[in-house]
Amino acid sequence: MEHIRRVLSVIVLNEDGVLSRISGLFAGRGYNIDSLTVAPIPKTNLSRLTIVTSGNAPVLEQIVKQLHKLIPTYKVIESGQFVEKELALVKIPLNEDFNGLDAMLKAYNGTIASSGEEFIVVMVADDYDRIDNFLKAVKKYNPTDIVRSGSVALDM
């Protein structure tokens, strides 16, 4: 069966241990977590988790049902209509030739987030597959560190 990538937006009560219920569910039942981000929803008692997972269709259906089954789960949104963005930070030594870096950052909604005596840190926020491409392209500047945030998503 076909392996499908799926973004889930899960709204849960913002209470102790809720993250461990979710991560424990995925670990215990052998589901994949490609990325997971979580933050409280302002002015509510709720949090939003954005989970990127993958599996075949029946597995994805079970994941959604099992998430629903958790007592603190308020809502599981699995609409295809997500605005989904990821963030990457890339640390590049200053001795590199930065020829073309500006144009590349522009193309990927990027900026220079910080610069120091030995390194600069660039930041891009874009679709996850474009982040993939950016990280490939940026290799030519010999980055020393790369960090990706995992997806955040909002349903339309």
Add this chain to the structure above:
Amino acid sequence: MELSGSQMVIEALRKENVSVVFGYPGGAIMNVYDEVYKQNHFKHILTRHEQAAIHAADGYARASGEVGVAFVTSGPGFTNAVTGLATAYMDSIPMVVISGQVPISMIGTDAFQEIDAVGISRPCVKHNYLVKDVKDLPRILKEAFYIARSGRPGPVHVDIPKDVTAQIGHFAYPAEIKMQTYKPTYKGNPRQIKKAIEAIVASKRPVLYIGGGAINSNAAEEVREFAKICGIPAVETLMARGVMGHENPLLLGMLGMHGCYSANMAMSEADLMIAFGSRFDDRVTGKLSEFAKHAKIIHIDIDPSSIGKIVPIDYPIVGDLKNVIEAMIPLAKEHVEADRYKPWRDLLNRYNEIHPLKYEDSNEVIKPQWAIERVGELLGDKALICTDVGQHQMWSAQFYPFSYPRQWLTSGGLGTMGYGLPAALGAKVAMPEKTVINFTGDGSILMNIQELMTAVESQIPVINVILNNQFLGMVRQWQTFFYDKRYSSTDLTMQPDFVKLVESFGGRGFRVKSKEEFDKALEEAVASNTVCMIDVNVDRFENVLPMVPAGGTLYNMMLEYKE
């Protein structure tokens, strides 16, 4: 009302009409036990091991349909309770288990008897709480009982730090439950129900596949009525024994690994399967690609995640089984013609005549199946039947004549040896007017043997019938069939003297080597009004048959074993 956390626990139990608590004290829960001492709303039964306290609460819940309650202390008290929680969770049994915890200020310091209890219980309970503030305690206890008994029932664990049990707070037990995120669905979708009835009308070979949900939903009467109106033959899972009643002409028997031939053939040849609160366990389905492969499937279950988890479902209906069948009955009366399935019923009955459940009786040695049938003849519906796990459990499921739901208590999902005796204690407390029999094995009985003391002290007369084959028989059977008779670590010829053992606790023991002795021992045990142990020497090498080997197909059963 201003109360301490401990007093709140007592008050909440009173509001929930709890009449008995099973438990075992220790440092972190002593404040609660101090209040237990002062109150007289419920009875506290001291078991001799925390695992047994949980199983006893579980047995109480299964026999009565009420929420079972248990108390344990922190650390080892709680870890001892885990097997009990997992057992109840796998079989969807409503329970509230309260554990003590080290004071909040000490959590995370590896304090004496500290363990991350909610971290451990999370995958084996329906829900759990760590109470961090006494003001949350009334709400949490209210929710705990509600969650345990509503929807798909299950155990709920509440971990209360010692300082919280001492703190004073305002106690107002919520009259109503308001949960933002938890709202089980009880009513089935009428359109889906209509489609299901249409599928039944269109079918020629329908079969009811009844699971433990029929018992949890208290739906046995509705299931029987529905089956009768439609004339649809039924099979029961291990968990559903008693739903149809053994005299019901539509009941084929138990299905699955040790199910009867006609039940497994019904599943294999059906063109429509109607799953009533069953969960397609691997011990039921055998090889999935061959399971009921000609059948469309209607699945009614209160747990949406049960539907479609193992096999794709054509007609899913989420709802409480009793509720949904009540809605189906008028439609069935109007549209379904029972006569239509007569050829199918006849065929299945013929299967049953060709290959009935059977065993070869003997006059030299007691056959375990005979002992179970004999208890059935002598006690029938006067007895509740508990079991441990192994061959004796399967024979009990096959050969006891069950007449009603909640007559049968067994650890189905987890298969927990050591369940039987403590569960029997809980069942007897719930149903004192019944004779409670625990069919057990010489292996299993030693896994909670200390509970003989509880039975004597709290005067809970249950009868343990050890089908003693001097083997871990079920494992021995697999070694015979699949491991060339290499009996690795299954020989139990080294045994205690069970008669002396039970007598040392203050109960009564009987050693039985013949049928006459068996009848006499049972009669005396029933009359004795004390905990009894009947040690029955049975044929050592008897096998549970028929059998679908793990991963085999239901239509290709091993009907007998040839050397």
